[in-house]
Amino acid sequence: MSTNNGNGRDTASGFIGKSVKRVEDKRFITGFGKYTDDIILPKQTYASFVRTPYAHARIVSVDTSAAKEMPGVVAIYTGADVANVNGVPCGWQVNFKNGDAMKEPKHPLLANDKVRHVGDAVAIVIADSLEEAMDAAEAIGVDYEELPCVVDAAKAAQPGASLVHDDVPDNICYDWSLGNPIEEVNGAMNKASHITTLEFVNQRLVPNAIEPRSYNSSYDPISDKYTLYTSTQNPHLIRLLMSAFVLGIPEHKVRVVAPDVGGGFGSKIFHYTEEALLTWCSKQIGRPVKWTATRTEAFQMDAHGRDHVTKAEMGFDNDGKIVALRVKTFANLGAYLSTFSSCVPTYLHGTLMQGLYTTPKINIDVTAVFTHTTPVDAYRGAGRPEATYLLERLIDLAAHEMNMDPAELRFKNFIPPFDGVNQPGYQTQVALQYDSGNYKGVLEKGLQMLGYADVRNAQKEAANNGKLLGVGFSTYIEACGIAPSAVVGSLGARAGLYEVGQVRVQPTGKVSVYTGAHSHGQGHETTFAQIVADKLGIAMEDVEINHGDTETVAFGMGTYGSRSLAVGGTAIIKSLEKIIEKGKKIAAHKLEANADDMEFAAGKFTVRGTDKSVSFGDVALTAYVPHVYPKDLEPGLDFSSFYDPSNFTYPFGCHIAVVEVDKGTGKVELKRFVAVDDVGNVVNPMIVEGQIHGGVVQGIGQALFEGAEYDDNGQLTNASYMDYCLPRADDLPMIETGSQVTPCPHNPLGVKGAGEAGAIGSTAAVVNAVIDALWSGGHKVKDIRMPLTSERVWRAMIN
Amino acid sequence: MSIKITVTVNGVKHTDKVEPRMLLVHYLRDVLRLTGTHVGCDTSNCGTCTIHVNGKATKSCTMLAVQADRHKITTIEGLAAPGQLHPLQEAFNQCHGLQCGFCTPGMIMTAADLLQHNRKPSEEEIRTALEGNFCRCTGYQNIVKSVQYAAEKMSERKKTKKEAIV
Numbered sequence: 013m014s015t016n017n018g019n020g021r022d023t024a025s026g027f028i029g030k031s032v033k034r035v036e037d038k039r040f041i042t043g044f045g046k047y048t049d050d051i052i053l054p055k056q057t058y059a060s061f062v063r064t065p066y067a068h069a070r071i072v073s074v075d076t077s078a079a080k081e082m083p084g085v086v087a088i089y090t091g092a093d094v095a096n097v098n099g100v101p102c103g104w105q106v107n108f109k110n111g112d113a114m115k116e117p118k119h120p121l122l123a124n125d126k127v128r129h130v131g132d133a134v135a136i137v138i139a140d141s142l143e144e145a146m147d148a149a150e151a152i153g154v155d156y157e158e159l160p161c162v163v164d165a166a167k168a169a170q171p172g173a174s175l176v177h178d179d180v181p182d183n184i185c186y187d188w189s190l191g192n193p194i195e196e197v198n199g200a201m202n203k204a205s206h207i208t209t210l211e212f213v214n215q216r217l218v219p220n221a222i223e224p225r226s227y228n229s230s231y232d233p234i235s236d237k238y239t240l241y242t243s244t245q246n247p248h249l250i251r252l253l254m255s256a257f258v259l260g261i262p263e264h265k266v267r268v269v270a271p272d273v274g275g276g277f278g279s280k281i282f283h284y285t286e287e288a289l290l291t292w293c294s295k296q297i298g299r300p301v302k303w304t305a306t307r308t309e310a311f312q313m314d315a316h317g318r319d320h321v322t323k324a325e326m327g328f329d330n331d332g333k334i335v336a337l338r339v340k341t342f343a344n345l346g347a348y349l350s351t352f353s354s355c356v357p358t359y360l361h362g363t364l365m366q367g368l369y370t371t372p373k374i375n376i377d378v379t380a381v382f383t384h385t386t387p388v389d390a391y392r393g394a395g396r397p398e399a400t401y402l403l404e405r406l407i408d409l410a411a412h413e414m415n416m417d418p419a420e421l422r423f424k425n426f427i428p429p430f431d432g433v434n435q436p437g438y439q440t441q442v443a444l445q446y447d448s449g450n451y452k453g454v455l456e457k458g459l460q461m462l463g464y465a466d467v468r469n470a471q472k473e474a475a476n477n478g479k480l481l482g483v484g485f486s487t488y489i490e491a492c493g494i495a496p497s498a499v500v501g502s503l504g505a506r507a508g509l510y511e512v513g514q515v516r517v518q519p520t521g522k523v524s525v526y527t528g529a530h531s532h533g534q535g536h537e538t539t540f541a542q543i544v545a546d547k548l549g550i551a552m553e554d555v556e557i558n559h560g561d562t563e564t565v566a567f568g569m570g571t572y573g574s575r576s577l578a579v580g581g582t583a584i585i586k587s588l589e590k591i592i593e594k595g596k597k598i599a600a601h602k603l604e605a606n607a608d609d610m611e612f613a614a615g616k617f618t619v620r621g622t623d624k625s626v627s628f629g630d631v632a633l634t635a636y637v638p639h640v641y642p643k644d645l646e647p648g649l650d651f652s653s654f655y656d657p658s659n660f661t662y663p664f665g666c667h668i669a670v671v672e673v674d675k676g677t678g679k680v681e682l683k684r685f686v687a688v689d690d691v692g693n694v695v696n697p698m699i700v701e702g703q704i705h706g707g708v709v710q711g712i713g714q715a716l717f718e719g720a721e722y723d724d725n726g727q728l729t730n731a732s733y734m735d736y737c738l739p740r741a742d743d744l745p746m747i748e749t750g751s752q753v754t755p756c757p758h759n760p761l762g763v764k765g766a767g768e769a770g771a772i773g774s775t776a777a778v779v780n781a782v783i784d785a786l787w788s789g790g791h792k793v794k795d796i797r798m799p800l801t802s803e804r805v806w807r808a809m810i811n
Numbered sequence: 812m813s814i815k816i817t818v819t820v821n822g823v824k825h826t827d828k829v830e831p832r833m834l835l836v837h838y839l840r841d842v843l844r845l846t847g848t849h850v851g852c853d854t855s856n857c858g859t860c861t862i863h864v865n866g867k868a869t870k871s872c873t874m875l876a877v878q879a880d881r882h883k884i885t886t887i888e889g890l891a892a893p894g895q896l897h898p899l900q901e902a903f904n905q906c907h908g909l910q911c912g913f914c915t916p917g918m919i920m921t922a923a924d925l926l927q928h929n930r931k932p933s934e935e936e937i938r939t940a941l942e943g944n945f946c947r948c949t950g951y952q953n954i955v956k957s958v959q960y961a962a963e964k965m966s967e968r969k970k971t972k973k974e975a976i977v
Contacts, residue, residue: 033904040912041900041919043847043887050846143830222851222859222947223913274849274913275947307852533911533948702907702953709950733856733945741941741951746934770950 027542027552028761031698035552036537045272048226048243049304056228057086059290059303060145062135062152063312064127067163067384067726068174069156071125074135079151084144087297088152089289090135091124097292100283101257102349105504106186106358106380114186117177117382119348121258121289127156128176128347129385130728131312133285138293138301161384161726165344166321168381176347176382183382185345185354190362191374191442200336200373204327208410212795214398216319216344216720217713219391220738221532223274224310229290230300239267240291245276245530246570249507251562253283253351259292266291270560273532277710278390279314280532281572282351286313311731316720317391319344320357320398326406332416332424334369339376339402346387353389354380359503360395360491366440367403368451368487368664369425374441384726390572392710392771393490400488404776408485409794412787418485418780419459426451426487432757437659444491446662447764448754450690455487458666458688461750467670475788480673481683482785485666486777492765493661493756494573510656511575512567513583515544515591517649519636521629523548523555526652528568529580530560534767535699536576542695543581543761547588548628549615566652574765577695578661582759586653594649595631601642602626602634661756661764665689667708667773669781675789678806680716680782682743687773688750692764700766701749707770708747713739714771715778719799737799816880820845821889829876836860838876839886847887847916851945858944861917862886868924870943887916890923898961898968899923908957910948918944922958930966932958
């Protein structure tokens with residue numbers, strides 16, 4: 013057993029499961045992290061964009077003559093210059109109900125004929141300094157003919173709405189449905205003794221990674237090679253999309269580097285127009301071009317999240333058992349299709365409609381529409397927070413309407429525990445098969461941590477004293493560990509979603525790992541090193557994790573969908589297994605034994621049942637100095653593996669919020685937040701808990717503070733930190749975390765993923781708590797539009 | 812037009828000619844290449860550019876470089892002696908007070924100012940002191956714990972020092 017004290021220097025095995033301190037911290041706490049904007053290349057130039065202030069307009073003319081003469085200006089390009097360059101592609105094809113492919117209008121690198129959302133770029137100015145580029149951009153005159161616009165998803169789909177793309181009728185990108193035939197669901201619903209109906213908006217959010225997006229692209233004419241430094245979550249995917257689909261340049265002539273990246277939360281998955289445009293420009297001018305978004309540009313250009321308008325109905329029988337669920341959602345995709353936008357309201361949302369419940373009949377219908385707004389795509393949780401919000405608001409509200417305890421109503425409807433080994437996975441009505449689960453367990457633990465009876469007593473007491481205290485639940489499930497390639501391929505994904513892990517044992521026994529996963533805060537350099545050190549029985553400091561550079565890492569699909577450990581970690585494990593297998597052959601030869609008789613443990617190859625052994629370091633050296641070596645065995649100890657999972661993973665949990673609502677002002681104070689999450693086995697509990705904290709607070713942000721606000725003219729009226737309310741340190745209580753472990757049955761680590769869980773579960777808990785507080789004061793309110801500002805809560809009480 | 816300024820940064824005197832409109836944060840990042848100080852917004856809200864000007868936490872995007880003339884500046888790179896860690900830097904590692912690391916230098920500089928004035932801040936005082944620094948990763952929880960940890964370490968060290976003197 014390990015005696016590791018947390019610094020990772022112990023050579024004994026046993027790092028997995030320990031809260032080892034992060035090895036990557038040192039550069040960040042001392043100011044020596046290297047983010048894209050920190051990089052200045054020789055002969056560097058800087059870009060600034062001319063962006064439309066109108067949501068929808070025809071570009072009549074662009075006058076760059078004055079700007080071209082300004083000091084320091086190197087080049088100016090407009091939409092006409094890149095009219096023959098492809099637009100940025102969408103990576104997932106969803107089909108209409110009738111089988112037709114979704115509408116995919118071009119997303120050009122610069123707008124040519126029309127601009128379609130505030131911030132859409134009309135021209136790029138490149139100069140010797142950023143200031144000169146900005147000055148020249150100001151001097152460009154654009155003549156716009158303003159056109160009517162539409163920002164609301166439901167309104168956009170109505171006949172007569174202003175068209176975002178002339179060739180997309182009714183602005184409908186696709187319609188889609190999933191589940192049981194609607195007639196069956198209607199039939200079940202008609203027999204329900206109680207139906208809870210909720211019409212609500214899951215509002216648009218701005219992801220707000222604190223590092224703005226930043227790109228620095230260069231071209232070397234001698235080698236005919238491009239290098240793009242980019243703040244992305246998936247450098248290989250960017251290389252593939254940019255080289256093969258947009259610019260038509262050979263993939264092997266493009267190097268994409270994602271150095272330190274300051275948070276992503278989904279917004280840095282996508283291939284953005286600026287990445288491809290800067291790369292195109294770098295060849296035109298023969299100098300490197302750099303651009304870093306201002307925060308206002310980040311608000312206007314980074315893909316937003318959520319933005320669903322939904323009507324949902326849940327039917328119950330006399331006993332409180334759910335008999336049917338019927339959902340109609342309008343999903344706002346914004347002005348253009350972002351890389352994975354099409355799959356978010358469908359395969360990451362509709363497929364979660366089973367939740368944790370045994371609902372026998374489910375149908376969801378989704379209409380996805382274009383509007384004159386910033387594109388919408390995956391944001392932490394991506395579809396699954398919307399699904400959880402829908403289900404958990406419905407069941408909590410149903411409990412209030414039927415005068416039942418919301419915890420009891422959930423217990424009544426939970427899918428019974430199953431481990432996925434002795435009991436099969438749970439087949440939902442909406443395509444997915446859950447891997448393993450113990451749903452009642454997390455709610456029981458949550459109630460215990462909360463002290464449920466005491467809180468309900470306090471609520472009664474508060475009500476007697478004229479105060480409104482509320483308790484809200486959210487018991488969620490999600491699908492992550494994305495994803496089995498064949499499954500997502502059959503659903504329209506245009507990429508495989510495996511991961512690559514290479515383990516290179518150096519001659520001295522030190523280990524370099526190359527992973528296609530990308531860390532932008534998740535701590536892979538620690539977690540993956542724990543796994544490798546553990547499996548090889550070496551010190552963590554003898555392992556280095558490399559990621560983020562297409563030149564060093566063979567291939568990869570990147571980090572999103574809580575996939576890094578479940579998919580990327582497993583790819584590393586597969587390579588470790590190959591190393592140990594080959595190591596056994598080398599060791600057997602050294603010990604004059606049979607390879608089948610070799611065992612490997614704690615850094616030693618041993619002949620089974622004897623004390624004859626050889627160390628891992630010895631075997632490594634022999635692999636590279638193969639003087640005495642098995643015939644027919646290649647030298648070297650270096651393996652790469654692709655891992656394609658057999659199923660998604662399904663973390664779940666129970667979040668409980670306690671709030672106090674001020675009767676006079678409607679102000680909501682979040683008093684407590686209990687989060688019990690089951691993410692399967694855990695490699696580093698400290699890191700997992702940190703992920704839960706961060707996710708929970710983003711979900712609380714949606715409930716109480718955040719929301720992108722468009723006016724009727726398509727202006728994003730809160731596109732700055734003065735106006736968009738991010739959660740701050742003094743808005744929050746300490747999150748009380750608990751855990752349960754139900755291992756994933758289909759990957760060797762038994763892990764499920766923890767990156768998105770917090771954000772998926774927490775929002776509904778907070779809103780349900782406010783609704784519960786209002787009901788305790790006799791205000792039978794069904795819904796309040798998020799974020800729950802004081803004014804909205806106050807209005808809900810007085811109406 | 813450019814103006815000559817002399818600024819002491821992390822104990823080293825620098826004399827440079829800068830444009831009058833250049834922000835202090837850009838002087839630090841682009842001229843001195845001290846890139847530990849970050850830029851996360853354009854409205855002085857996010858706090859990632861926080862440094863110390865004459866010992867006081869200041870958002871370096873709210874100052875022009877010319878205003879720093881003849882002042883003493885400390886950035887994250889100079890918070891501790893070379894090869895050493897400030898108790899807050901150690902605390903952020905020990906308490907997992909950072910994930911992506913982008914807000915971290917600003918957080919540490921703000922917290923360092925707090926601990927200069929308040930050696931034993933309550934949780935509420937820490938949260939209030941940090942409300943001008945955004946973090947999107949941690950939910951602030953482990954940042955608050957890091958500051959508490961550092962406060963404790965600093966008071967322990969002070970005690971030990973005092974005892975040593977006695």
